Amino acid sequence: MAARYNGNEVRLCKVEGEYHWHQHDDTDELFLVIEGELDMEFRDHTERMVQGDLIIVPRGTEHRPCARKGEVKLFVMDADGTPNTGDEATAFKPIEI
């Protein structure tokens, strides 16, 4: 599911497993956990996120979302037209809930 908000794209998606390291140079990225447990890894530390936890990854900051304990339902927002990986060539489409 995707929607638009003030020039940003909103997605509700399910994720599972390890994503890869990436960054978005032109947009902050917002993650909110709706269900499950997510490790948001940064180069110098990891934030363990559970239901209701919110992280805003500032633009230009490397990060890696990892869902190692099964499926996680996630609310994600970034600027319109941002590929998931920050790179059009390696972007993927999230699974819809």
Place this chain on the structure above:
Amino acid sequence: MAARYNGNEVRLCKVEGEYHWHQHDDTDELFLVIEGELDMEFRDHTERMVQGDLIIVPRGTEHRPCARKGEVKLFVMDADGTPNTGDEATAFKPIEI
């Protein structure tokens, strides 16, 4: 709790009871239910929202969030500096989680 995302203000708040009719002329407003049940009333219909449900209220659209079945944990986003009611004089501060 409040944070900033791409020029928008993000709030995680608890609400209870009926809010009043209002609109924001200069910003869309995003609501995501983290826990509980919320009736989002519009002039012509009502959307019942439960965990994981998302509504983006377009700018200029009258709405009234009502939590009639106890406390609701809510993620809310609108443009930086928007009073909750769209009117500085009647704005209130949300309770922090």
